[in-house]
Every structure is written in C-alpha cells, then in structure tokens.
Amino acid sequence: MSYLRIAVQKSGRLNEDSMRILKDIGISIDNGKDQLKAAARDFPVEVFYLRNGDIPQYLRDGVVDAAIIGENVLIEKGSDLDFVERLGFSKCRVSIAVPKDSKANSLKDLEGKRIATSYPETVKQFLKKQNIDAQLHIINGSVEIAPNIGLADGICDIVSSGSTLFKNGLKEIEVLLKSEAVLAVSPQIDEERKQILEKIQFRIQSVLKARNSKYVLLNAPNNKLDKILDLLPGMRSPTVLPLAEEGWSSVHTVISKNDFWEMIDELKANGAEGILVCPIEKMVL
The missing domain is CATH 3.40.190.10 (Periplasmic binding protein-like II)
Known part of the structure; x- marks a missing residue:
C-alpha cells in the first residue's frame, strides 16, 4: 500500500x-x-x-x-x-521596512538604496514591476538588524504582528504580498x-x-419568527422546532464567525431570546 x-x-x-x-x-x-x-x-x-x-x-x-x-x-x-x-x-505579510527616523516613507524613496532580505526573488520581481532600482543584500536570518549596523537602508522580511519591527526601531512602508x-x-x-x-x-x-462558523440556537416568539428567519443564514435553511411554551419556537442555524456579532445584535433587536452559541468541530457539506 x-x-x-x-x-x-x-x-x-x-x-x-x-x-x-x-x-x-x-x-x-x-x-x-x-x-x-x-x-x-x-x-x-x-x-x-x-x-x-x-x-x-x-x-x-x-x-x-x-x-x-x-x-x-x-x-x-x-x-x-x-x-x-x-x-x-x-498568516503573515512580506513587507519593506525602514528605520523610524528614515526620510523614506514610500517605495519610491528607496530608489538607488540598499535593501537587506531573505526573499531576493520576491523583492527583485516586485521592484521590477514597480520600476524601482535598488541594491539587494541577501541575509539568512536576523534581517532586522541590517539598518542598525549600516548594512542596508531598509529591509524586506515577513511580518506577523509587527512587534519585531517595533523592537528594532523599524517602520513598515510597503506590503509586497500577504501570505x-x-x-x-x-x-x-x-x-x-x-x-x-x-x-x-x-x-x-x-x-x-x-473553524469559520458557529452553531446558534435561540428562542423566538412566533409573531416575530418570519423577521428572525429572514435574518438568518443556514447550510440550507434554519431548523425551527416548537417549544413546550405556546407561541414560541426554537431556531437552530449556522452563522459565519465573521458576521457573528452583527447578527447577534440584529437577532436580539428583533425579539430573539436565550441565544446559545456552540463551536463546531467538523462541517461536512
């Protein structure tokens, strides 16, 4: 096998x-x-x-x-x-950064300057598309230190939170790509x-x-059910079940994590109560 x-x-x-x-x-x-x-x-x-x-x-x-x-x-x-x-x-981005006190504030300001990077092919292709002529210094690791030791005027490296740039006195001036x-x-x-x-x-x-979805259960008064159902998405359509208390229904659906809080606010404003939110382990469609 x-x-x-x-x-x-x-x-x-x-x-x-x-x-x-x-x-x-x-x-x-x-x-x-x-x-x-x-x-x-x-x-x-x-x-x-x-x-x-x-x-x-x-x-x-x-x-x-x-x-x-x-x-x-x-x-x-x-x-x-x-x-x-x-x-x-x-997730991260590949960005060009310069010292905080540098007069360079855009990619054009690096014309004729030196850029240290571990991503020479990516930078070379990007600069070519932007018609910028700069000198590349290839460094494997610790790229952020290059401007501080006079090796380069700027750097190109991966950025996640930006804390490493901040610690090394650098500012981000151009995003080449998101990854x-x-x-x-x-x-x-x-x-x-x-x-x-x-x-x-x-x-x-x-x-x-x-990971990108939440399972939502809520109670809705029947006289507001149509409006609540209009708000809700679902894999096909929301599930509606009658509650023991007359005039009320239980509604089950799946909501995108990105739309979650806005959706919850609208549901509450339209009469939904007892909203229960559960994580989803797997979602097979």
Missing part, C-alpha cells in the same frame, strides 16, 4: 499549526524528539519534518508528495509549484497518492468550514 508523503516545517509556529490541523482531521502522528520522519497510526500518511526553505525542492524532486508550507516560501522558491488549498493559518499556509503538491505525485491527498483535502475543508 502506498503512503502519502507530506512535508511540514521542522519547528516553529507553522509546525504547530500544521500538526494541529492533521490531528483535527483524524491523522495521529507518532513522532519523537528530533525525528525527521514519522508514520500516522490510522491513515496512509508519512510526515517529513524539513526546513521550510528546503521543502519546494523536495516537492519538485518528488521526494515528498505534498507539503504544508507558507505561501511566501512557495512564491520565493517554488513559483513553478501548485497548491490545492489555502489553510487559513500562519498564509497552503497545501502544496508535487508535480510528480502519482494517481494512488493523489487519491489519498484528495481525502485529506476533503477533511481539511470540513475542519476549516467549522
């Missing part, structure tokens, strides 16, 4: 998020400390723990069949590779392993839909 070989980042936040989603889709991994490969107990999957920057080449060579990888890394080192799913976690974890695929994956990947993708979609 074939095993799908899937790569994840060896350590860090992306590793933690990747292992969490694998667990949520029912794939349990037995891996010890510093183990570079581990098999799942209950699914035909082997997980490879690799350096993030090495994963695109492993995909290209067919050493692994799929990978959970930051889109920013795929753009930098694997622009020829495809991904089949955005995963909604490990999140994606499920990338090797161009050499065979049909048998592709079918395993499709099962994983289906499970991931169910988990992501659940």
Whole structure:
C-alpha cells in the first residue's frame, strides 16, 4: 500500500499549526524528539519534518508528495509549484521596512538604496514591476538588524504582528504580498497518492468550514419568527422546532464567525431570546 508523503516545517509556529490541523482531521502522528520522519497510526500518511526553505525542492524532486508550507516560501522558491488549498493559518505579510527616523516613507524613496532580505526573488520581481532600482543584500536570518549596523537602508522580511519591527526601531512602508499556509503538491505525485491527498483535502475543508462558523440556537416568539428567519443564514435553511411554551419556537442555524456579532445584535433587536452559541468541530457539506 502506498503512503502519502507530506512535508511540514521542522519547528516553529507553522509546525504547530500544521500538526494541529492533521490531528483535527483524524491523522495521529507518532513522532519523537528530533525525528525527521514519522508514520500516522490510522491513515496512509508519512510526515517529513524539513526546513521550510528546503521543502519546494523536495516537492519538485518528488521526494515528498505534498507539503504544508507558507505561501511566501512557495512564491520565493517554488513559483513553478501548485497548491490545492489555502489553510487559513500562519498568516503573515512580506513587507519593506525602514528605520523610524528614515526620510523614506514610500517605495519610491528607496530608489538607488540598499535593501537587506531573505526573499531576493520576491523583492527583485516586485521592484521590477514597480520600476524601482535598488541594491539587494541577501541575509539568512536576523534581517532586522541590517539598518542598525549600516548594512542596508531598509529591509524586506515577513511580518506577523509587527512587534519585531517595533523592537528594532523599524517602520513598515510597503506590503509586497500577504501570505498564509497552503497545501502544496508535487508535480510528480502519482494517481494512488493523489487519491489519498484528495481525502485529506476533503477533511481539511470540513475542519476549516467549522473553524469559520458557529452553531446558534435561540428562542423566538412566533409573531416575530418570519423577521428572525429572514435574518438568518443556514447550510440550507434554519431548523425551527416548537417549544413546550405556546407561541414560541426554537431556531437552530449556522452563522459565519465573521458576521457573528452583527447578527447577534440584529437577532436580539428583533425579539430573539436565550441565544446559545456552540463551536463546531467538523462541517461536512
């Protein structure tokens, strides 16, 4: 029997998020400390723990069949590779930043200046599109220190919360791209392993839909039921059940996490009571 070989980042936040989603889709991994490969107990999957920057080449060579990888890394080192799913976690952006006291406030102000980065291909392509001529210094790690030691006038690096820029006295002046974890695929994956990947993708979609939704139960007076139902979304339509108390009904539905508070406010304003909100573990449509 074939095993799908899937790569994840060896350590860090992306590793933690990747292992969490694998667990949520029912794939349990037995891996010890510093183990570079581990098999799942209950699914035909082997997980490879690799350096993030090495994963695109492993995909290209067919050493692994799929990978959970930051889109920013795929753009930098694997622009020829495809991904089949955005995963909604490990979100960040690739940005250009300069010292807070710098007179540079836009990308144009870096014309002829020096930019330190770990993402030379991404920066090179972006500057070319913007018709900006700047000198790149390639640094692996600790890019933020470059302006402070006189190595560069600005930097280009990944930004999550912005706290690292703040601590190093830098300000963000340009966002090149926004990134999140994606499920990338090797161009050499065979049909048998592709079918395993499709099962994983289906499970991931169910988990992501659940993460972005809330299950809501509420009590509604029957004389206001039509208005309340008009407000509510649902996978098909809300479920309505009569309560023991005459003139009242119980309404069950699913609400998007993004619309949740606005929807709750409207429901209350239109007579809904006893609103109960529950998390959803999986959502299979």
